[in-house]
Amino acid sequence: xxxxxxxxxxxxxxxxxxxxxxxxxxxxxxxxxxxxxxxxxxxxxxxxxxxxxxxxxxxxxxxxxxxxxxxxxxxxxxxxxxxxxxxxxxxxxxxxxxxxxxxxxxxxxxxxxx
Amino acid sequence: xxxxxxxxxxxxxxxxxxxxxxxxxxxxxxxxxxxxxxxxxxxxxxxxxxxxxxxxxxxxxxxxxxxxxxxxxxxxxxxxxxxxxxxxxxxxxxxxxxxxxxxxxxxxxxxxxx
Numbered sequence: 362x363x364x365x366x367x368x369x370x371x372x373x374x375x376x377x378x379x380x381x382x383x384x385x386x387x388x389x390x391x392x393x394x395x396x397x398x399x400x401x402x403x404x405x406x407x408x409x410x411x412x413x414x415x416x417x418x419x420x421x422x423x424x425x426x427x428x429x430x431x432x433x434x435x436x437x438x439x440x441x442x443x444x445x446x447x448x449x450x451x452x453x454x455x456x457x458x459x460x461x462x463x464x465x466x467x468x469x470x471x472x473x474x475x
Numbered sequence: 476x477x478x479x480x481x482x483x484x485x486x487x488x489x490x491x492x493x494x495x496x497x498x499x500x501x502x503x504x505x506x507x508x509x510x511x512x513x514x515x516x517x518x519x520x521x522x523x524x525x526x527x528x529x530x531x532x533x534x535x536x537x538x539x540x541x542x543x544x545x546x547x548x549x550x551x552x553x554x555x556x557x558x559x560x561x562x563x564x565x566x567x568x569x570x571x572x573x574x575x576x577x578x579x580x581x582x583x584x585x586x587x588x589x
Binding site: 468 | 479481484508510517518519520522525527566568570575576577579580581582
């Protein structure tokens with residue numbers, strides 16, 4: 362099983378609908394992130410969290426909200442989806458307490474807003 | 476703000492040849508980490524190699540090596556003996572040692588020609 366699991370893997374939704382993307386991890390990491398990937402723009406940070414009581418906005422947080430329900434779970438919501446939110450979304454984790462310095466990624470969620 | 480620049484949107488290499496992907500970054504920090512991630516068509520983000528800024532020695536992982544030029548803020552990835560499985564999008568990333576965020580470049584799409 363994957364250490365960082367995202368659901369769903371693919372989703373098509375209509376403009377104006379509310380949608381939630383979920384992420385869970387079994388790595389025991391304290392930090393979790395949501396990134397958005399668009400062609401030619403790379404990965405851009407939407408939100409990040411250091412623990413269940415700490416949520417921070419990234420560079421492109423408008424139109425998104427997050428919830429850290431537990432250390433292992435971090436969900437991303439689009440309150441009213443719009444077509445320019447069509448993108449590949451990644452959840453990632455990292456551990457501030459060890460020498461493992463890189464980010465570990467989920468498999469990504471391909472979201473299409475029509 | 477930290478920025479990561481990958482100036483080569485696309486590269487190609489003949490199988491068994493060597494290719495170098497470029498990455499530059501902007502930071503006022505002296506202690507940080509740099510990464511190269513590979514994203515194959517499966518879209519999974521896979522760590523290829525990591526470099527710690529305080530280490531002068533260039534990191535190497537099998538056929539993958541980096542040329543880290545701290546003063547020039549340059550971090551290129553060399554792939555030797557290219558294989559068909561190396562075809563992917565490659566992302567350069569930066570993280571300040573005491574920082575919380577990972578900053579990604581826009582990616583380089585590598586094609587391996589049989």
